[in-house]
Structures are given as C-alpha cells and as structure tokens.
Amino acid sequence: MTDRAGEVADPAPADPGRDVAGRAAAGFLHRYGEPPAGRWAAPGRANLIGEHTDYNDGFVLPFALPLRTVVAAAPRDGARWSVCSEFSEHPAEFGADEVAAPGRVTGWAAYVAGVVWALREAGHDVPGARLAVASDVPVGSGLSSSAALEAAVLAALVDLGGLELTAEQLPRLAQRAENAYVGAPTGIMDQSAVIRCRAGHALFLDCRTEAVEHIPFDLxxxxxxxxxxxxxxxxxxxxxxxxxxxxxxxxxxxxxxxxxxxxxxxxxxxxxxxxxxxxxxxxxxxxxxxxxxxxxxxxxxxxxxxxxxxxxxxxxxxxxxxxxxxxxxxxxxxxxxxxxxxxxxxxxxxxxxxxxxxxxxxxxxxxxxxxxxxxxxxxxxxxxxxxxxxxxxxxxxxxx
Known part of the structure; x- marks a missing residue:
C-alpha cells in the first residue's frame, strides 16, 4: 500500500499484539465511531516461479500468503467513499466527480478510488462506503501489497452492494484499477493470485486465456x-x-x-x-x-x-x-x-x-x-x- 506522498503514520493508536483483522476493526471504530458492517481480507502473494512472463501472455505459478490486508467497511448514503489506513495519518474522502477520471485521487488512496472507478466504468452501481485498512503485507517488497488492497476493497464493495460478479471477473477489474487509474503497468498475475488462490495450492495461470488450475502444494x-x-x-x-x-x-x-x-x-x-x-x-x-x-x-x-x-x-x-x-x-x-x-x-x-x-x-x-x-x-x-x-x-x- 504505497503512499506516494511519502506519508507513513498511524491515524489511530496501534496495538502490535492485535491481529490485522482486529486492527482494521479498531481503525474503523476509531475513525467513524461505530463498528464496521463486516471485514474483508485479501492476501499478499509470492510467485513460486514465472517472472515477467505474465505480460508476455505466458504462464505463472503464484500462491497466496498468510500475510493479508483487511478492509473493515460499512455502507453510507450517496456516491461518496471515505477511507483511512494505519499506514497514513491522512484519511481520504472522494465522491463520484473525483473518481470520474484517473488522476483526480492520488497517493495510496488512488488504489481505493481506482477500484470504485473500475466498477463504475463496468456499469455497476457501486455503493457509497466508509472503509478502514490494516495490513501485514510488507510494502514495496514484491509481495503484491497493492493487489491485496485492491482485492480487499473490491470484495467489500461487491458484498456491500450485492453486485453480481464472478471470481473470474474480479481480477480484471482490480487490474484495470491499477493499470488505468493508478498508472502501474502490471500484468494479470497479482490480482488473479490474491483473488483466486486456494489454501494448500499454487495457482497455475495461463495469462493469455486466464484459465487456472489449482496445483497441490502441501509443504x-x-x-x-x-x-x-x-x-x-x-x-x-x-x-x-x-x-x-x-x-x-x-x-x-x-x-x-x-x-x-x-x-x-x-x-x-x-x-x-x-x-x-x-x-x-x-x-x-x-x-x-x-x-x-x-x-x-x-x-x-x-x-x-x-x-x-x-x-x-x-x-x-x-x-x-x-x-x-x-x-x-x-x-x-x-x-x-x-x-x-x-x-x-x-x-x-x-x-x-x-x-x-x-x-x-x-x-x-x-x-x-x-x-x-x-x-x-x-x-x-x-x-x-x-x-x-x-x-x-x-x-x-x-x-x-
């Protein structure tokens, strides 16, 4: 969860002993004064093998990690979204006008706004929401902290809005948020892994056809x-x-x-x-x-x-x-x-x-x-x- 403005601080008192889901709920309560409606998690990922093959229409074999990003969320009236993160002292809030085009929301919040934008661009009625983010996925370490954030936000908004989307559709939406809104030229692997992986398996992904096979990987x-x-x-x-x-x-x-x-x-x-x-x-x-x-x-x-x-x-x-x-x-x-x-x-x-x-x-x-x-x-x-x-x-x- 890169904060492109370089702001790394905690808006709420951190409890290192509290698990990441507990931290997300506590952050929500601290920011909004009431408990969230739910919590949604998405993992970081490690790629067992297959580097720089994804944008060459090739094959990759990632697996999801126990490290995860959790979004605590609740609906709000109107087409507005507010989000706070334990990684930034600056919460963000934006409406439909700000997410109408890439570049209007910047910094770490662009990953959240990008998901809203991608869903709206695809014709979905995205619910307004309040969100709080916590994560154990190290930033900038190559473990897909940005994809984990996108996937957790996407899961929350899909559930809150009762949107009819399949697991096969979600990775492309998250990738579009990162490519077209944030401006990072990633392939489809990261989003596919953090959304479609299964416990005890690696995800064999054909990046051209997006066909997947869950390969047993019982270490x-x-x-x-x-x-x-x-x-x-x-x-x-x-x-x-x-x-x-x-x-x-x-x-x-x-x-x-x-x-x-x-x-x-x-x-x-x-x-x-x-x-x-x-x-x-x-x-x-x-x-x-x-x-x-x-x-x-x-x-x-x-x-x-x-x-x-x-x-x-x-x-x-x-x-x-x-x-x-x-x-x-x-x-x-x-x-x-x-x-x-x-x-x-x-x-x-x-x-x-x-x-x-x-x-x-x-x-x-x-x-x-x-x-x-x-x-x-x-x-x-x-x-x-x-x-x-x-x-x-x-x-x-x-x-x-």
Whole structure:
C-alpha cells in the first residue's frame, strides 16, 4: 500500500499484539465511531516461479500468503467513499466527480478510488462506503501489497452492494484499477493470485486465456517450508526498468512475428535468437521463453508430488533473472547464495525485481538455520537486517 506522498503514520493508536483483522476493526471504530458492517481480507502473494512472463501472455505459478490486508467497511448514503489506513495519518474522502477520471485521487488512496472507478466504468452501481485498512503485507517488497488492497476493497464493495460478479471477473477489474487509474503497468498475475488462490495450492495461470488450475502444494506434508526473505533492499529505478523490459519483450515479439513471446517454443529458441541482432534483446527473450518452460516443468513435478525436485528450477530461474533479464540487485543475490549454501533445495527472487523478496525451498527443520545464514551474510556485507516469514499457501480474498 504505497503512499506516494511519502506519508507513513498511524491515524489511530496501534496495538502490535492485535491481529490485522482486529486492527482494521479498531481503525474503523476509531475513525467513524461505530463498528464496521463486516471485514474483508485479501492476501499478499509470492510467485513460486514465472517472472515477467505474465505480460508476455505466458504462464505463472503464484500462491497466496498468510500475510493479508483487511478492509473493515460499512455502507453510507450517496456516491461518496471515505477511507483511512494505519499506514497514513491522512484519511481520504472522494465522491463520484473525483473518481470520474484517473488522476483526480492520488497517493495510496488512488488504489481505493481506482477500484470504485473500475466498477463504475463496468456499469455497476457501486455503493457509497466508509472503509478502514490494516495490513501485514510488507510494502514495496514484491509481495503484491497493492493487489491485496485492491482485492480487499473490491470484495467489500461487491458484498456491500450485492453486485453480481464472478471470481473470474474480479481480477480484471482490480487490474484495470491499477493499470488505468493508478498508472502501474502490471500484468494479470497479482490480482488473479490474491483473488483466486486456494489454501494448500499454487495457482497455475495461463495469462493469455486466464484459465487456472489449482496445483497441490502441501509443504507441511512433505516436511518442507518456503522461507520468504524480505531483503529490504531499496527499489532501484524499478518503475522505469520494468517498463523498459516490457517494451523490449513487445518489440522482440514483433520482430519475431509472434503475438507474444509465449508463442516462441522452447525447442525453437535457438532459431528465434539467431534472428535477433541485438544481444540484450536476445537475453531478454531467452529469459522469458526459458522461464515459461520452467513454469511448465515445475507444474509437472508438483502434480507428481515431487516438491523437492522443483528446487533446481527455482535456482535456474534466479540465474536467468540475474544474467539475462538483469533485474536482481546485490542484496537479492546474496540472499539466494546464502540460502543455497545453507542447504536450500532452491532459491530465487520473487516479484518484479530491483529489490524485494527471495523464496527459499528448505527442509522445515532447517528454516531457522537458513534464516540465520542469510542474516549473517547480510551483516558481513553491511546490508540492512532482512526480515523473514514462513510461507504457507493461503486462501484468496474472502469475507471474514
């Protein structure tokens, strides 16, 4: 939940011991003087594998995290919406005129206004509402805090207004809010994951057709854990670099005469690369094509219950992001190297790059030791102390 004005404060007294749903309800009571009508939650997400393939019409394999954003809400009369967040001391209020066009609501509240705008643009009678937001999803870490906010707000407004929308329709609405209203050029993966994921499963998503398959991903039964390392590395030129990678992929697809890089078979990669004159473009294409194949290979292993065997694919994905797509940073590479040296089966950066989080597939009994190894490597290099979470595949957006 980025506050683009840089305002990060708590409008109500925070209770660190209170769970996020309790904090959202308390924030609502503090702001509006009465309890909310309900609470709606949406998770952050980690992408097990499949980075920068979504906008290339390719394949991704995210799963939802126990970390979540909760919106406490109640209806109000008229076409007006007010929202407060524990991450900003400045609440926002806007009406139909302010959400009539992108750019009229700015800062963190634009994500909320964007959802209202997208619903209204799609012809839905959006109820006026009062909302309060609390979240455990780290901001700027590549775990989709913005999609979690959009999905929780969307779930609340759909329920409050009795709107007839299917789970298949919701991700596109949330994506439209982020793309067209906020102005962030994200693909469909984040919104699909935070809305459509199931507990104990990863979401195999075809980003062209939006077909999904829920792939069993029972880490506990296999004695495994996914350790999420929040590297706390500052994002370096992330917006511009993301846009440049996307433009390079679209240009390469045009040069190769295909609708998207997803249409270049891995078996024909060598021939495709030989048709490109620029080495940088060749490396960008090689990442996307091989990453799509790694997603497909990972899905096959998970279907067979061979979770440990996906480790080398995760590590190969990271090497491709580092060397071919050039989207990692030293803190991220250090976390991967330290986790592998500590015995992880595989490790990779997750998210758009230039900072963010690393996933490490480890024996559950070794998770703490792996975290210690990463923390020691960071201390030796003078990096900020990382934060750690154990990731258990969680459900998508729902009412509490």
């Amino acid at each position: 506990a039964a296999a004695g495994l854990a996914v350790l999420v390392v929040d590297t706390r590395a500052p994002h370096r030129h992330a917006d511009g670099e993301y846009a440049s990678r996307r433009a390079a992929c679209e240009s390469a697809a045009e040069l190769l005469g295909v609708p998207a890089l997803r249409d270049v078979p891995a078996a024909d990669l060598g021939a495709a690369l030989a048709r490109l004159d620029d080495d940088e473009t060749r490396r960008r294409v090689r990442h996307v094509v091989t990453e799509d194949q790694r997603v497909l290979d990972t899905v096959e292993l998970l279907r067979a219950g061979r979770i440990r065997d996906v480790g080398p694919l995760l590590t190969a994905s990271h090497a491709s992001m580092r060397d071919d797509f050039e989207i990692t940073v030293p803190e991220v590479d250090t976390a991967v190297e330290a986790a592998l040296a500590a015995g992880a089966y595989g490790a990779r950066m997750t998210g758009g790059g230039f900072g963010g989080c690393v996933l490490a597939l480890v024996d559950a009994a070794r998770a703490d030791a792996t975290a210690d190894a990463v923390a020691s490597a960071y201390a030796e290099r003078g990096y900020r102390t990382p934060r750690f979470h154990r990731a258990t595949p969680a459900p998508g957006a729902h009412r509490l």
